Amino acid sequence: MSLVEHAQNADTAFEHIPIIDLKDISSSDPASRKALADAVRDACINVGFLYVKNHGIPDTVINDALSASKRLFSLSEAQKLEIDIRKSVNYKGYTPLLSSNNDPENAGDMHEGFEFGWEEMQAKAFDEKRANDGAMAGANIWPNDLPGFREEVLTYYHAAVELGKKLFPLFALALNLPEDFFSDKTKNSAAIMRVLHYPPQTGPVDDRVIGIGAHTDFECFTILWQEPEIQALQVLNTQKQWIDAPPIPGTLVVNLGDQFARWTNDVFKSTVHRAINRTGVRRYSIPLFFGTDYDVKLEPISSCISPEHPAKYEVVTAGDYVQQRLKATYGH
Numbered sequence: 001m002s003l004v005e006h007a008q009n010a011d012t013a014f015e016h017i018p019i020i021d022l023k024d025i026s027s028s029d030p031a032s033r034k035a036l037a038d039a040v041r042d043a044c045i046n047v048g049f050l051y052v053k054n055h056g057i058p059d060t061v062i063n064d065a066l067s068a069s070k071r072l073f074s075l076s077e078a079q080k081l082e083i084d085i086r087k088s089v090n091y092k093g094y095t096p097l098l099s100s101n102n103d104p105e106n107a108g109d110m111h112e113g114f115e116f117g118w119e120e121m122q123a124k125a126f127d128e129k130r131a132n133d134g135a136m137a138g139a140n141i142w143p144n145d146l147p148g149f150r151e152e153v154l155t156y157y158h159a160a161v162e163l164g165k166k167l168f169p170l171f172a173l174a175l176n177l178p179e180d181f182f183s184d185k186t187k188n189s190a191a192i193m194r195v196l197h198y199p200p201q202t203g204p205v206d207d208r209v210i211g212i213g214a215h216t217d218f219e220c221f222t223i224l225w226q227e228p229e230i231q232a233l234q235v236l237n238t239q240k241q242w243i244d245a246p247p248i249p250g251t252l253v254v255n256l257g258d259q260f261a262r263w264t265n266d267v268f269k270s271t272v273h274r275a276i277n278r279t280g281v282r283r284y285s286i287p288l289f290f291g292t293d294y295d296v297k298l299e300p301i302s303s304c305i306s307p308e309h310p311a312k313y314e315v316v317t318a319g320d321y322v323q324q325r326l327k328a329t330y331g332h
């Protein structure tokens with residue numbers, strides 16, 4: 001069956017999000033990699049969300065990033081506003097509560113966050129991996145007086161980038177492409193990381209103000225760590241039902257975004273999701289958004305086009321696309 005036919009027969013009324021074991025992701029046996037890619041293809045076409053286990057990011061790296069982000073969010077408002085994202089030309093820095101709005105029908109997202117992109121652990125004056133960032137060019141902004149923060153969150157970033165570099169070949173295989181299809185399109189790690197803090201919402205709640213309003217992500221895929229034991233994330237199926245995506249110990253969530261929808265002419269689904277924290281306790285999460293390099297054009301893959309399924313999207317560079325979406329989310 002062609003990819004287009006597979007997508008036309010998709011079962012998108014899912015009630016569960018599949019869990020996929022990545023133990024064979026670097027297997028020397030092509031048949032094992034192919035079996036893994038088959039499972040990934042089904043998840044990408046039917047659901048657009050999956051959990052991955054055996055992802056390779058050590059617990060210590062996760063725990064250090066979590067503790068760093070807790071320290072950041074417990075700084076005073078004045079300290080946090082020193083690194084306000086509105087002072088940055090390229091959407092790096094601190095986003096206060098209610099300053100972003102992911103769902104245009106809503107009145108603001110009930111979370112605060114901090115956002116940064118690629119940087120070598122030992123910062124370089126000229127970082128060749130950022131040389132072609134186009135619309136997204138510009139350095140990260142780091143908090144003052146927060147020892148260890150940069151190292152701890154960057155360590156997580158680099159570990160997740162290693163995982164992301166293994167996932168691109170797997171997605172390529174799932175699209176019946178050579179495994180290195182994305183290699184020359186992902187040389188520069190155009191990955192954006194956020195650390196997020198959702199205060200608990202108790203008492204009467206305005207449905208137009210939730211943790212993060214209904215949205216799709218705008219890169220190729222997102223790797224999301226969520227705080228254990230706190231249910232907040234929900235995923236929308238085509239029956240318009242919100243399906244819970246609780247944290248599952250030992251896993252990360254991987255979901256597809258709109259860049260992959262463009263690369264695949266909607267064969268891979270970029271699925272709407274939201275988060276609502278009504279648990280009575282604070283919640284932290286860490287998404288990392290992976291795109292193709294900012295200077296690469298988002299051109300549909302030929303096997304995802306047919307006479308009955310013609311190309312749907314205008315071709316733009318990844319950088320222009322991401323910048324335009326960030327502008328809509330942050331309103332500046």
Ligand SMILES: O=C(O)CCC(=O)C(=O)O
Binds near residue numbers: 224226232274
């Ligand atoms: O915090 C979460 O669980 C979801 C975050 C999210 O969807 C996003 O940042 O795009």
Ligand SMILES: [Fe+2]
Binds near residue numbers: 215216217273
């Ligand atoms: Fe999202």
